[in-house]
Amino acid sequence: MTATPTGTSTSDGTAARPRRADALRSIEAIIAAATRLLAVNPDASVNEIAKAAGVGRITLYGHFDSRATLVQEVAQRAIAQTEKELAQVDVDGDPRDALGRLLETTWHLTHRFGALVVAASQELSPEQMRRAHDEPFARARRLLERGRAAGEFRDDVPIDWQIIVIQAILHGASAAVHRGEITADAAPTLVRDTAIAALSG
Amino acid sequence: MTATPTGTSTSDGTAARPRRADALRSIEAIIAAATRLLAVNPDASVNEIAKAAGVGRITLYGHFDSRATLVQEVAQRAIAQTEKELAQVDVDGDPRDALGRLLETTWHLTHRFGALVVAASQELSPEQMRRAHDEPFARARRLLERGRAAGEFRDDVPIDWQIIVIQAILHGASAAVHRGEITADAAPTLVRDTAIAALSG
Known part of the structure; x- marks a missing residue:
């Protein structure tokens, strides 16, 4: 997997865990939505994918720096x-x-x-x-x-x-x-x- | 057929005949080339079609006022x-x-x-x-x-x-x-x- 969770880790690792879990859930939701949409329309946009994944554009771009990176993943x-x-x-x-x-x-x-x-x-x-x-x-x-x-x-x-x-x-x-x-x-x-x-x- | 030969007719009809025959030949060459190219590439351009038909852009646009008109024909x-x-x-x-x-x-x-x-x-x-x-x-x-x-x-x-x-x-x-x-x-x-x-x- 090339995408990286954006949750920051702390020295004892406890505070980071919920944020990392959230990030992983977002990434999985984005990939699932992108797979579903691109299977029907290869030109599906980042906006459509973010909407279908239930995340904002900013969140999506936080995990995938471009549409190309997302499609590659x-x-x-x-x-x-x-x-x-x-x-x-x-x-x-x-x-x-x-x-x-x-x-x-x-x-x-x-x-x-x-x-x-x-x-x-x-x-x-x-x-x-x-x-x-x-x-x-x-x-x-x-x-x-x-x-x-x-x-x-x-x-x-x-x-x-x-x-x-x-x-x-x-x-x-x-x-x-x-x-x-x-x-x-x-x-x-x-x-x-x-x-x-x-x-x- | 929706395309119209552009040869002008004279009162006795003699001078127009060769020009009309040329125009009809051009139209048929353009349609044949367009059919052949569009069959392989539906986005073939007017330039490509004119070139394959052996006519200039100006001649093509003299017979078909737009790419849409040509594709329809x-x-x-x-x-x-x-x-x-x-x-x-x-x-x-x-x-x-x-x-x-x-x-x-x-x-x-x-x-x-x-x-x-x-x-x-x-x-x-x-x-x-x-x-x-x-x-x-x-x-x-x-x-x-x-x-x-x-x-x-x-x-x-x-x-x-x-x-x-x-x-x-x-x-x-x-x-x-x-x-x-x-x-x-x-x-x-x-x-x-x-x-x-x-x-x-």
């Missing part, structure tokens, strides 16, 4: 969370079941972080963006390769195309939920069943 | 072309074959006009945008309903979701061609086979 947390959740998915066993599990977790991450990737691409370096995407793509690709070799997924189309299709279905579903065309509850099953059907041919 | 032509080409698709007979034909034509239109829809949405009224989309959507929906009733497409998922998936695959393919990940030649078959597989389940 939010993006780094989203990347860390994505890597942690994807690493926990069991991609062994039946390739279709494994892909179903990977899709369900990826759906929740895609929908939670949504347009945040657009905001992040404005503030992170191309190298940081590439690293953030490489490992999730590599994980999906390894599973597709295994499923194609096992005859569970069609192998008469490029594997790159299959990854494009999975991404397209995930992002299409996320946009459709934001527009109110399908519910967030229905989405994971629709995404999983449709993507597996598209890959099975 | 390009969008109206794209809408008319889309309606004409889709109306020619035979959507009778076997629903899967019919969907294949509809997808192939829709692919070519989606890829040709691409991000133009973004540029158009900034210059056309919501009512004009809605009308431009309504008929293509209604055509796809009627075919899906017929295919679901015939047991050719799965009917255990919402029909709205199936339309979202078709759109997502079309737009994903178009973006992938622009990024150079798949070729424009390979795209129509990939789009058709994958969408039909996704709908068949």
Whole structure:
């Protein structure tokens, strides 16, 4: 975490503790609000984020010296969370079941972080963006390769195309939920069943 | 067509003809260049469009009094072309074959006009945008309903979701061609086979 609580410490540490706890609560509220707003609107302003977090502009700028710093922090947390959740998915066993599990977790991450990737691409370096995407793509690709070799997924189309299709279905579903065309509850099953059907041919 | 050739006519009409022919050629070159550039970058500038059309800024502004006028003309032509080409698709007979034909034509239109829809949405009224989309959507929906009733497409998922998936695959393919990940030649078959597989389940 790059943000620093602004609570000052005293020599015996007692007076500082409530202030530090307040500061940490503010920081967490700001990051949660920024994640939520940027996922829908990558151009969400500092004022909107402060308001949604229930803090003032001054407080926000006390913790994050610029919008760029805040977006970077939010993006780094989203990347860390994505890597942690994807690493926990069991991609062994039946390739279709494994892909179903990977899709369900990826759906929740895609929908939670949504347009945040657009905001992040404005503030992170191309190298940081590439690293953030490489490992999730590599994980999906390894599973597709295994499923194609096992005859569970069609192998008469490029594997790159299959990854494009999975991404397209995930992002299409996320946009459709934001527009109110399908519910967030229905989405994971629709995404999983449709993507597996598209890959099975 | 809303643009007017600027060639002046004389009483006997002879001197005006070459100038009018030149003006019409310029207008067509400008519209072709604008369509091509806006399909890739919805924020393409008047300067970029004039340069790609091989005409000067002054000539362009002689035919179109603003960027908005040009974008409106390009969008109206794209809408008319889309309606004409889709109306020619035979959507009778076997629903899967019919969907294949509809997808192939829709692919070519989606890829040709691409991000133009973004540029158009900034210059056309919501009512004009809605009308431009309504008929293509209604055509796809009627075919899906017929295919679901015939047991050719799965009917255990919402029909709205199936339309979202078709759109997502079309737009994903178009973006992938622009990024150079798949070729424009390979795209129509990939789009058709994958969408039909996704709908068949």
